[in-house]
Amino acid sequence: MHCNKYGWLFIAVFFTATFLSACSSSDGEMTDVRVGEVTRSIFYAPQYVAISQGFFEEEGLNIDLTTTWGGDTTMTSLLSDGIDIALVGAETSIYVYAQDANDPAVNFAQLTQTDGTFLVSREPVGQFDWNDLKGSTFLAQRAGGMPQMVGEYVLKQNGIDPQKDLELIQNIDFGNIPSAFASGTGDYVQLFEPTATQFEEEGLGFIIDSFGTQSGNLPYTVYMSKASYLKNNEETVEKFTRALYQAQQWVQEQAPEVIAEAIQDFFEDTPLSTIEQVVERYRDQGSFAENPLLQEDGWYLLQEVMAEAGELPMEVPYNELVNTEIVTGVIEE
CATH class of the missing domain: 3.40.190.10 (Periplasmic binding protein-like II)
Structure with a gap:
């Protein structure tokens, strides 16, 4: 699901486009947020719950969700401002950083915490x-x-x-x-x-x-944005994270059949009974993160896995590519 060799980064990092930042108006107008997911998967159930149950809408966010099909396409879209937020493997942020990106991709919220x-x-x-x-x-x-x-x-x-x-x-x-x-x-x-x-x-x-x-637990799929987007749209990212956290709690509390019904429209070709079984299996093994905080030990386990496979371009400190301020504030509310 997640690609590894990013030769395209040499082009994407230096690709320039008009920067479109989402901003809220004081009159209650909805804020558009463009999200690119690396694939469409029941593995990402809390995300679809946040949409179907109106958690993003309650925060004043209009989510424009696009399936970008692959880590390389997803990261190219993020780096070239084609999307505001990417849902993709955390390892991709390390590959981008290793290319000396001027505006690196920073992880700010975790969705899944195990391999799928x-x-x-x-x-x-x-x-x-x-x-x-x-x-x-x-x-x-x-x-x-x-x-x-x-x-x-x-x-x-x-x-x-x-x-x-x-x-x-x-x-x-x-x-x-x-x-x-x-x-x-x-x-x-x-x-x-x-x-x-x-x-x-x-x-x-x-x-x-x-x-x-x-x-074990590792940041398998996370939300990330360019550092510049996080800096210029902190309120929007905070709202996004709050809605996600609400969905994560909802998924932990509801019965599998209720969750399956909530996300069924995203998987029209999959029987409801199968969706229910998959949701239950993923939740029972702890794949769905219970909150959006990307843990430090998971970050270093990820790099251990990459290093063991001979695919870690460089060691990156936790605080360098993980923003915890926003998610910590949301959890402590």
Whole structure:
């Protein structure tokens, strides 16, 4: 879901466009905020709740949500002022910073706090042990992406060398991985929801473990803006964060079927029962952040995962790319 190699940053960082800042008027006029999400996913349920339940509207914000399909496209849109706020993996802000950006992307609110993929087997498994993967064919996520980095990190944490202990397949495009597994490629596969649940329902695979619970808490998907936008639109970002926090609390309090109904319009091609199962699974494993504060230990775990995969361009201090002032003020209200 999150791209890694950003050669396009050399162009995007220096791309200039008319800066459009959202500002509220004193007569109660709504403020337009352009948000680009890296993909459309039930993994982002609190965001859709904030829209459907009117939490953004109550704050005087009109959210123009666009699915930007990929980390590279999302960050290019943010850096060129095509969007005001990006929902994307926190690792992208590190890649931008490493290119000596004059106006870096700064993380200000966290949405998901674990990886969103699951380990799916072709055959039913009784008592699963990660050592069972040794000698098997493993259909992994695309090389260099955040899901693959977390996947390899988890495998190594469980004593498996992905390059030596597995027949590792990681050259299949993200969108084609499910169909490749369904057609017979691989003994195990790393899948996102709702595909993992749909495979179980259709008897094509069986969820046997979660990369999210295995890897621990890290800022997998966050909201970020350029430093200049945060400086010039602090009130708008505060309102945005307040609405998000309200939605996060709502998701923790409501039954899965209520949440599923609240976000159903965003997933018209997915059965309501499947949405409900996915919401429940993600919430039960703690994938939805309960508040927007990006924790310091999660920030450094992210960099540990990146470094382990050989993809960390440089170590970046927590306070350099994480703004905690806004979210702390909102939580303490």
